[in-house]
Amino acid sequence: MVKKRDAILNTAAKLFSEHGFKETSIADIARATGVAEGTIFYHFKSKEDLFLAILQEVKEDILREFNTYRKESEPLSGLQMMEEAISFYLYLAAKMDERFLLLHRHYPYKLAEVNPVCRGYLEDIFNCLLDIFEQAVELGQKDRSIAPMPARKNALIVLTMVDGLVRFRDYNLYDAAALHSELLSAVRRMLRNPSF
Structure with missing residues (x-):
């Protein structure tokens, strides 16, 4: 049985992501x-x-999902x-589609300004994702499968590309799955060490 607080959270997340x-x-x-309404205010101040x-x-x-991964x-x-x-990022974005849609709305970033x-929650989320891509670049530089380059900056570029594709899917602009192999090819071309 879903607790009232959890039901409120789930319903609010769905409505916030949709509307x-x-x-x-x-x-x-x-x-x-x-x-x-009083029940909501019992659990949450505002x-x-x-x-x-x-x-x-x-x-x-x-x-939790990325730590398991x-x-x-x-x-x-x-x-x-x-x-x-x-x-995995694309899989997770599809699995947690309402949550990612919520992250792609304008409001969280306006709220983060004040x-x-x-701001801390958003930084934690995106730093976790960025860290995974950065670790891949650093490992690739050690094993020479990835060219020498600024690891954090290139990880940020990859994250931007992948997240941009998820935004296309979130807003029904394009089928992200249809671009999966092209995205991987583009990242390979960008990162691959030509001497490897």
């Missing part, structure tokens, strides 16, 4: 959850507090690790 933070009222959440609780949950879910994954080279990390807790 946006400003366009979703506490009354909308209460109606969709089947609870009184709509912003509810949003931050969702963001914290998103952060914990993504970190890291423990289970044993690539042969840094370039292979990069390819597997990209594929709310250090929100």
